[in-house]
Amino acid sequence: MAKLTEEQKRQRAAKRALRSALEAETDDRRRRERDEQWEREDTRLSWAEYVAGEPCRGCGLPMTDELGSWPPLMKLSEVEKREYEEANQKFRQRHTDCRAARWTVSGSRVTHCCFCCPPPPMGPKQLEKLAKLFASWPSREERKKDLDSWDLTLRCDHVVPYIQHRENTRVSTRVVDCPECGERRGVVSSERVGPAYRDDGTIRERAAADRERLARELAAAEAKLTRQQKNAAATQQRIAELQEELGSES
Structure with missing residues (x-):
């Protein structure tokens, strides 16, 4: 099979980039429509609703079952393995077309979909930590420098x-x-x-x-040319020396 020319490689790379951009637009549109639906239908839970035990409004399952997180896969018992596989299979059946990751609440085995299920709300302690973190950041003027x-x-x-x-x-x-x-x-x-x-x-x-x-690119190109010229001069001098040695031996 003939090797691709550099131009053919560039053309293929451009087509891949264009196809990826189009896929990104489709996914972005899909997620924005979902967010708008969540807003219209009030799908996200408030902190009070979450604490009260309201189920997920995306899939209808409990936000947490308080059974504790799954142990590492290598440490699952035979019974736990069957339960884990069954739960995993049910999740895939419910979210076949979602093309998204999944999330769980710490201390729970209920798995939620990152596309269908809004994430749990942040509690007061989390908000307080975030506020302290934001307050510790450099000023906006300082951040501009980076x-x-x-x-x-x-x-x-x-x-x-x-x-x-x-x-x-x-x-x-x-x-x-x-x-x-x-x-x-x-x-x-x-x-x-x-x-x-x-x-x-x-x-x-x-x-x-x-x-x-x-200007930076020009300076870098000129420096590269200077190095190449020095290398070429050294090579030319070596060729002359070899020719001179060869001539003296004959």
């Missing part, structure tokens, strides 16, 4: 800016709002531009950021 801007190419071919923390080596979000289309679009490709904000905290203009990125 943010980079990216260019996202969407399925509609429009390019939109996206800002995230500098430690992220790739853009994890798969769907964003396209201001030109007015629709949610899947991300086909992404490219880091550089710092999103200036030192004074104002957002960096796209043109200036692009110029800085191009």
Whole structure:
């Protein structure tokens, strides 16, 4: 079988990226419709309802059975193995088309679907911990120093800016709002531009950021060319030395 050319590889990669973006849009639309349904039908439980023992409004099962979490699979007894497999089979039958993960409440063996079943509400202690965590964060102005801007190419071919923390080596979000289309679009490709904000905290203009990125790329390319030229000169000198040795021996 003939090997693919570099151009053919690029074309195939582009098709895969486009197909993935379209799938992401479909999944995003599906989840937004579900969230809207939860909002309309008041599917999420309040903390008071959860404490009172109200069942899950997604699947109708109890939020918790208070039987304790399942032991590790290797430590299940024969009876527990049968119970576990039976519960697992029932879950798969109930959620065949959900294409989602599952969750449980600590200390319970009831399994809920991440698509059908809203997660349990946060309690007062959890909210208090989160409030303390948020309060310990650096100020918004300080956090700006660690943010980079990216260019996202969407399925509609429009390019939109996206800002995230500098430690992220790739853009994890798969769907964003396209201001030109007015629709949610899947991300086909992404490219880091550089710092999103200036030192004074104002957002960096796209043109200036692009110029800085191009300047960095140009400097890197020039440095690479210099190294290659030095290597070529050293190789040329070695060739001359070998030719001279060969000539003297003859």
